[in-house]
Amino acid sequence: MSLPDWIVLIGFLAFVVIYGVWKTRGKNNIQDYLLASRATPWYMVTLSIMATQASAITFLSTPGQAYSDGMRFVQFYLGLPIAMIILSVTAVPIFHRLRVFTAYEYLEQRFDLKNRILGSVLFLIQRGLAAGFTILAPALILSVILGWDIRFTVCIIGGLVIVYTTTGGSDAVNKTHLLQMIIITAGMFAAFWVILRLLPPDVSFLDATHIAGKMGKLNAITFDFDWKDRYNFWSGLLGGTFLALSYFGTDQSQVQRYLSGKSIAQSRMGLLANGVVKIPMQFSILFAGAMIFVVYQFVTPPLFFNPVETQNVKNSAFAADYNNLEYKFTLLHEQKQGTIRDMLAALHNQDQGGLQTSVEQLQALSGEEKTIIKSAGELIIKANPKADGNDTNYIFLSFVIRFLPTGLVGLVLAAILSASMSSTAAELNALASTTVVDIYKRMIKKSGSDHHYLLVSRLATIFWGLYAVAFAWFANRLGTLIEAVNILGSLFYGAILGIFLIAFYFKRIGGVETFWAAIIAEILVIACFLFTDIPYLWYNVIGCLALLFIAHLVKMCRSLLLAR
Amino acid sequence: MIDQQEKKSSNDIEKPPLLSSWPKLYLVVFLNLVLLVVLFYIFTKYFS
Numbered sequence: 001m002s003l004p005d006w007i008v009l010i011g012f013l014a015f016v017v018i019y020g021v022w023k024t025r026g027k028n029n030i031q032d033y034l035l036a037s038r039a040t041p042w043y044m045v046t047l048s049i050m051a052t053q054a055s056a057i058t059f060l061s062t063p064g065q066a067y068s069d070g071m072r073f074v075q076f077y078l079g080l081p082i083a084m085i086i087l088s089v090t091a092v093p094i095f096h097r098l099r100v101f102t103a104y105e106y107l108e109q110r111f112d113l114k115n116r117i118l119g120s121v122l123f124l125i126q127r128g129l130a131a132g133f134t135i136l137a138p139a140l141i142l143s144v145i146l147g148w149d150i151r152f153t154v155c156i157i158g159g160l161v162i163v164y165t166t167t168g169g170s171d172a173v174n175k176t177h178l179l180q181m182i183i184i185t186a187g188m189f190a191a192f193w194v195i196l197r198l199l200p201p202d203v204s205f206l207d208a209t210h211i212a213g214k215m216g217k218l219n220a221i222t223f224d225f226d227w228k229d230r231y232n233f234w235s236g237l238l239g240g241t242f243l244a245l246s247y248f249g250t251d252q253s254q255v256q257r258y259l260s261g262k263s264i265a266q267s268r269m270g271l272l273a274n275g276v277v278k279i280p281m282q283f284s285i286l287f288a289g290a291m292i293f294v295v296y297q298f299v300t301p302p303l304f305f306n307p308v309e310t311q312n313v314k315n316s317a318f319a320a321d322y323n324n325l326e327y328k329f330t331l332l333h334e335q336k337q338g339t340i341r342d343m344l345a346a347l348h349n350q351d352q353g354g355l356q357t358s359v360e361q362l363q364a365l366s367g368e369e370k371t372i373i374k375s376a377g378e379l380i381i382k383a384n385p386k387a388d389g390n391d392t393n394y395i396f397l398s399f400v401i402r403f404l405p406t407g408l409v410g411l412v413l414a415a416i417l418s419a420s421m422s423s424t425a426a427e428l429n430a431l432a433s434t435t436v437v438d439i440y441k442r443m444i445k446k447s448g449s450d451h452h453y454l455l456v457s458r459l460a461t462i463f464w465g466l467y468a469v470a471f472a473w474f475a476n477r478l479g480t481l482i483e484a485v486n487i488l489g490s491l492f493y494g495a496i497l498g499i500f501l502i503a504f505y506f507k508r509i510g511g512v513e514t515f516w517a518a519i520i521a522e523i524l525v526i527a528c529f530l531f532t533d534i535p536y537l538w539y540n541v542i543g544c545l546a547l548l549f550i551a552h553l554v555k556m557c558r559s560l561l562l563a564r
Numbered sequence: 565m566i567d568q569q570e571k572k573s574s575n576d577i578e579k580p581p582l583l584s585s586w587p588k589l590y591l592v593v594f595l596n597l598v599l600l601v602v603l604f605y606i607f608t609k610y611f612s
Contacts, residue, residue, distance in 0.1 A: 042581055074604065078597070078601065081593050081594065081596065081597040082594070082597070084593065085590045085593055085594065088586075088590070089590070209611055210611060212611065213608075213610070213611025213612050214611070214612070216612070218607060218608060218611045218612065219608055219612070220604040220605075220607055220608045221601060221604040221605045221607075221608050222608075223605075233601070263578060264578070265578045265579070265580055265581065266581070268580070268586070269580055269581050269582070269589075272589060272590070272593050275593045275596075275597075276592075276593055276596050279597070279600055280600070283604075
């Protein structure tokens with residue numbers, strides 16, 4: 001990386017930290033620290049919600065996802081606007097009127113202490129691990145592509161976040177989220193502009209879109225229902241609604257963002273604006289990935305995008321096999337270029353027969369290409385059994401390093417690190433709030449001074465920050481971790497959502513029924529995970545519905561017993 | 565006490581910063597979703 005890139009990168013990151021600390025100096029009470037004085041306007045709530053949700057892995061992985069699997073991932077977000085409406089109607093007014101600091105505080109007011117502790121402990125387990133992963137994922141990718149030391153990268157990201165989150169609390173998180181979203185947007189626009197400029201002079205933007213579409217990368221919507229297909233309209237609408245309800249309604253890292261709103265109206269508006277903006281934003285990032293795919297139709301891409309693993313296999317006993325695959329891949333790619341130009345000519349001449357023939361040829365060539373890439377992945381794993389055979393996460397960053405001009409590389413890296421820091425900051429803030437409000441203040445020291453709780457909140461932020469850094473420091477495998485953290489979240493979210501749904505909508509169900517239903521539903525979800533091959537996104541639906549059903553069943557049984 | 569607080573209707577909440585009522589705003593968010601799905605479908609079909 002060149003000196004101007006380093007200057008841009010360090011300049012942006014330093015500015016974010018100094019700005020966060022400076023703008024929030026003098027915050028001396030617990031309400032300021034945990035909920036930004038409940039004075040945040042709606043547009044800042046929206047930006048903060050979006051910055052919390054969009055971690056670095058969103059920007060690193062999503063374009064690569066479109067590159068390899070098309071844009072169908074956008075359907076994952078279809079349930080989000082519906083969840084935003086439901087939460088605006090239900091959760092926001094309740095949380096605001098009760099003046100709670102955390103979502104779990106409400107559970108004690110509605111049910112009892114054990115439900116509050118259950119909710120907060122499930123959150124601390126899940127989000128504590130996720131915070132470590134939020135730091136680790138970009139650090140791992142940056143270390144592979146740029147050769148940075150992974151532990152150094154983890155410490156830089158974690159250290160900077162700990163500084164301003166500990167100093168300024170929730171207000172610092174909100175204020176830095178604004179800056180970070182500006183950097184992220186600027187970085188993504190710059191990358192998109194360069195992608196379009198890299199298209200050959202005789203290929204227009206519309207041509208490029210046609211190429212991506214004909215090669216199956218613009219599959220934004222499919223209405224075919226398949227239980228095992230992770231992304232289609234139905235799984236996105238149903239599974240996505242449940243997931244978004246769980247994440248935005250019961251995960252303190254998000255609840256805290258809209259609880260900092262000035263009023264019910266400002267918090268609601270913040271959520272609803274997120275419901276409008278989020279899908280187009282994800283669509284744009286995926287579309288950038290589809291355009292990267294088109295650029296790579298005219299420039300030969302690497303056979304495998306992870307340079308470290310490529311080097312490993314080339315230094316192993318499988319080097320000759322791998323080189324042979326690379327040779328075949330290059331020949332096939334040249335053949336594909338010719339067919340793409342034939343397809344464009346047929347498209348311009350409105351020659352339907354020629355177009356059909358070219359598309360069929362391209363599909364056959366793409367099938368052969370996939371086989372070669374799969375074989376390359378297998379060789380990579382044979383050479384290093386610990387390697388991740390999936391290179392999707394490396395596609396975008398390797399493109400940035402290879403093609404973006406000096407200065408813009410630094411800007412895009414600043415955007416990626418900003419995304420990582422924005423998510424981590426919100427997570428640390430939420431973990432500290434839950435630890436102090438739901439555990440420490442409720443169970444250990446009930447009558448401390450405001451100053452005391454502020455000090456404990458700061459210590460809790462540092463503790464969770466160091467915990468996240470330590471997790472990222474000692475864990476070293478990306479593929480397994482992504483799966484582990486996603487499964488971990490889905491294992492708990494369904495039950496937590498069920499508890500909150502009963503709290504909001506089923507007033508006749510009490511704490512005892514809810515608590516035991518949550519325990520049984522959780523066991524059921526874990527059994528699904530251990531003994532079935534149901535995709536983990538459905539665990540949210542299963543856990544939630546099972547809890548609702550069991551709670552009603554237990555209530556009915558208790559009523560019958562009491563009647564006797 | 566909690567139930568009483570929760571039973572307050574949404575009428576006592578201030579008006580949204582945009583549009584004149586909350587139901588209208590919810591409808592806009594929902595129609596925006598429908599519009600996006602339709603546009604994505606046309607987009608998928610047109611370029612496939």
